[in-house]
Amino acid sequence: MTFIKWDSAFETGITSVDHEHRELVELINTLHGKLVDDAPVEVISKFLGEVFVAISAHFALEETVMRKYDYDQYIDHKNHHEKLLDDVRDIMDAFEAGKYATYNEALSQAIHDWFVDHFRTRDARLYRKLGV
Template sequence: MENVVWDERYSVHVRALDEQHQKLIKMINALIGLSEVSVGSEAISDALTEMTNYAQYHFSKEEQYMLEYDFPGYQSHKREHREFKRKAADLCLNAMQNKTTVPMEIRKYLKHWCVNHIFKSDLKYGAFFKKKDIK
């Protein structure tokens, strides 16, 4: 499966959040690349846990900006974050229980999420922040 590639088109016009997206994508690509590793390997659950923790941190930053600048889509965006956290926790749990479907599930879910959340939903607040001229 091909890596996810960030570029300027996906900028949300807040430098700190763009940098966090790039880091998150790097972690997700590492997970996509790990998929051939045996499911019993701690590498999968460790990398998943690390990515999930970073995603939590990143979501709270995004949500802070949204609240501060009164982004009207705050509630529904927060709901998407909650859904991701729930799914990532499931994947972590399944990885620890050595479920054999985990590598494929990780690949599919994380890639789909990058494309639909970071490259689509996040751009909605990006357009809003652009008007606010946040640095």
């Protein structure tokens, strides 16, 4: 079953950003599938690393867009990106420390919540404001 269903609220109107948003949703769905299938810890850890890299690259793209348009909430949005990346690092550390070994649903939920919330709040405002 698809973990995060694509929602039109995730669309921004900027082709490169939308493409990456779709890729991130796919990555998170794949991660969830691996957790559900009870993949080995090393596999999950490696995949979390890939998710982290993809998210970092996506945030960098979004921050470039914000600077280009002189976005009024650039600092707040960038700070939130940094918090999200810290959260993913914490999740990765907790996973590697065995915290999620017997309750993977909590890991999926943690990732789902921060990701979807960010899309629906800060990203939605950003692209509404840009009017693209």
